[in-house]
Amino acid sequence: xxxxxxxxxxxxxxxxxxxxxxxxxxxxxxxxxxxxxxxxxxxxxxxxxxxxxxxxxxxxxxxxxxxxxxxxxxxxxxxxxxxxxxxxxxxxxxxxxxxxxxxxxxxxxxxxxxxxxxxxxxxxxxxxxxxxxxxxxxxxxxxxxxxxxxxxxxxxxxxxxxxxxxxxxxxxxxxxxxxxxxxxxxxxxxxxxxxxxxxxxxxxxxxxxxxxxxxxxxxxxxxxxxxxxxxxxxxxxxxxxxxxxxxxxxxxxxxxxxxxxxxxxxx
Amino acid sequence: xxxxxxxxxxxxxxxxxxxxxxxxxxxxxxxxxxxxxxxxxxxxxxxxxxxxxxxxxxxxxxxxxxxxxxxxxxxxxxxxxxxxxxxxxxxxxxxxxxxxxxxxxxxxxxxxxxxxxxxxxxxxxxxxxxxxxxxxxxxxxxxxxxxxxxxxxxxxxxxxxxxxxxxxxxxxxxxxxxxxxxxxxxxxxxxxxxxxxxxxxxxxxxxxxxxxxxxxxxxxxxxxxxxxxxxxxxxxxxxxxxxxxxxxxxxxxxxxxxxxxxxxxxxxxxxxxxxxxxxxxxxxxxxxxxxxxxxxxxxxxxxxxxxxxxxxxxxxxxxxxxxxxxxxxxxxx
Numbered sequence: 001x002x003x004x005x006x007x008x009x010x011x012x013x014x015x016x017x018x019x020x021x022x023x024x025x026x027x028x029x030x031x032x033x034x035x036x037x038x039x040x041x042x043x044x045x046x047x048x049x050x051x052x053x054x055x056x057x058x059x060x061x062x063x064x065x066x067x068x069x070x071x072x073x074x075x076x077x078x079x080x081x082x083x084x085x086x087x088x089x090x091x092x093x094x095x096x097x098x099x100x101x102x103x104x105x106x107x108x109x110x111x112x113x114x115x116x117x118x119x120x121x122x123x124x125x126x127x128x129x130x131x132x133x134x135x136x137x138x139x140x141x142x143x144x145x146x147x148x149x150x151x152x153x154x155x156x157x158x159x160x161x162x163x164x165x166x167x168x169x170x171x172x173x174x175x176x177x178x179x180x181x182x183x184x185x186x187x188x189x190x191x192x193x194x195x196x197x198x199x200x201x202x203x204x205x206x207x208x209x210x211x212x213x214x215x216x217x218x219x220x221x222x223x224x225x226x227x228x229x230x231x232x233x234x235x236x237x238x239x240x241x242x243x244x245x246x247x248x249x250x251x252x253x254x255x256x257x258x259x260x261x262x263x264x265x266x267x
Numbered sequence: 268x269x270x271x272x273x274x275x276x277x278x279x280x281x282x283x284x285x286x287x288x289x290x291x292x293x294x295x296x297x298x299x300x301x302x303x304x305x306x307x308x309x310x311x312x313x314x315x316x317x318x319x320x321x322x323x324x325x326x327x328x329x330x331x332x333x334x335x336x337x338x339x340x341x342x343x344x345x346x347x348x349x350x351x352x353x354x355x356x357x358x359x360x361x362x363x364x365x366x367x368x369x370x371x372x373x374x375x376x377x378x379x380x381x382x383x384x385x386x387x388x389x390x391x392x393x394x395x396x397x398x399x400x401x402x403x404x405x406x407x408x409x410x411x412x413x414x415x416x417x418x419x420x421x422x423x424x425x426x427x428x429x430x431x432x433x434x435x436x437x438x439x440x441x442x443x444x445x446x447x448x449x450x451x452x453x454x455x456x457x458x459x460x461x462x463x464x465x466x467x468x469x470x471x472x473x474x475x476x477x478x479x480x481x482x483x484x485x486x487x488x489x490x491x492x493x494x495x496x497x498x499x500x501x502x503x504x505x506x507x508x509x510x511x512x513x514x515x516x517x518x519x520x521x522x523x524x525x526x527x528x529x530x531x532x533x534x535x536x537x538x539x540x541x542x543x544x545x546x547x548x549x550x551x552x553x554x555x556x557x558x559x560x561x562x563x564x565x566x567x568x569x570x571x572x573x574x575x576x577x578x579x580x581x582x583x584x585x586x587x588x589x590x591x592x593x594x595x596x597x598x599x600x
Contacts, residue, residue: 011410036530036531037531094386095377095387096380096381096384096385096386096387099381126410126411126530126531127409127410128409129389129390129407129408129409129410129411129530129534130377130387130389130390131373131377131389132377132380132387132389133377134377135345135374135375135377135378135381136377136378136380136381138378139349139377139378139381139382140381144345144346144460144461145345145374145378145461146461147345147373147374148370148374150524160464162467164524164525165370165466165525166370166476166477166478166525167466167468167469168466168467168468168469168525169466169467169469170463170465170466170467171463171464171465171466171467172461172462172463172464173461173462173464174460174461174462175460178460183524183531184524184527184531184532185524186517186520186523186524226386227380227384227385227386227420227422227423228386228387228388228418228419228420229418229419229420229421230416230417230418231397231400231404231417231418231419232416232417233409233414233415233416233417234414234415234417235413235414235415236408236412236413236414236415236556238575242573242574242576242577242578242579243577243578243579244573244579244581245578245579245580245581245582246568246580246581246582249586250582250583250586250587250590251586251587251590253580253581253582253587254580254582254586254587254588254589254590254591254594255590255594257562257578257580257587257591258590258591258594258595260578261562261578262598266538266539266560267506267539267595267598
């Protein structure tokens, strides 16, 4: 079985500031890491390999040279090879242009690595918070999709996917090949062993430029291919008028809170 | 095929034949856009035996209702819904398509946008016609809610956006005549690739859906263990609210991830959010800062949650919650 894992390098949202569409992370950006939900996609790929050592995992991302780190994380854990789509022509892509570029690359990689049975993505990126690329990629490739995956199991010519819904865990089957996006779950994500980690630091990352993809329509990539544009980005407004309640007992604090909420007609 | 119109569409997702609240809420900004652009506000109802949804849409101030009512739309599937909406959009050529940012439309909207080769703004907390750019300006939180991004889609149509639940009030119901167009759309079973086998119920779900709830009571590591959710559930129940959780509580295995509020969980904008024993890390705040009112109950007076709380109670949640719950229960009897 052939698995393609699509990941994204994102800035550490707790620490760094936003620097534009982060398919183009600025060089020297303070800290960035593999997108949190992608870690669960990576874990699912590793589990498929646990179940069947014949599984081959190819990791792919689109970004600047900095995004190599996300690919090395994949190599350290389970990926057999890694590809970075990196070209100034890809800068300022929105999700539609990004997913288009990925889809062309995936078709090209299928010639080299063999056709993919499963394409795994994180459900959404922590910087743009969109969750677009997985379903859009499925559409460009003409493949069925399952979003919000929690677990993936091979069953003959299809996959059984557990997916998260408000009503509970939904179990669906989807034929191969398909795209599954993965959300955070109770899965324990493993750590790489130290040997593999050292190997991954030396491993070759294959760079794919626009010119390497003969089928790429350049009007559909980067700023030209983006259908949405950013007008402005501003800090979220902060709350004002906070009320602190700390009475002599917790019970009285509770009553005070109730009175204040009632008086303000909040309840 | 009709020629391009100024019509504003709102996709009315249905559940059991009735309209989803988040979809009805999207009619409110839809009305404002239609008035500004001179287009017809159109409700697009998809589902099976959807008379109730059509009636509700008809009383929500729309000019037109497009209905596709067939068994294959009873339960949401990506394939059937994308096929149907893509067909309708190509036939009627609306200018704007709005949806509630529900679980299903997060699956549907990106795929539809790729099929139609147009732009999508997801989970918007604001939208308006911007005369300067001549199209809709979509505002949405990014970067875990720390920043607000304004997007626009200059050339492709329709402009598609999903609207975060709880931001807009649904329009009041009034008697009104709307034109109803019935579309006979069928999707052959062979074109629906996924099959739902079963639903493993979550003990806390089926009560109130987090993303639709007006009131959410959430617990964090301060609860001390899974049993600490008892007073949280009790308060949620008396308020008719849903139960949420911080990443800490979910990672500790006290409650399922479906309840997680934050960057890697749900992002919600209820009217009232009550954070119990939650310190308020950035990744949590990312999921709830859109709440109209925030109440925090925490023993640690320096917890960052107090920086964003409208009402902050410094105290032991196990003493505060039962009294608060009892006060509310007494008042509502």
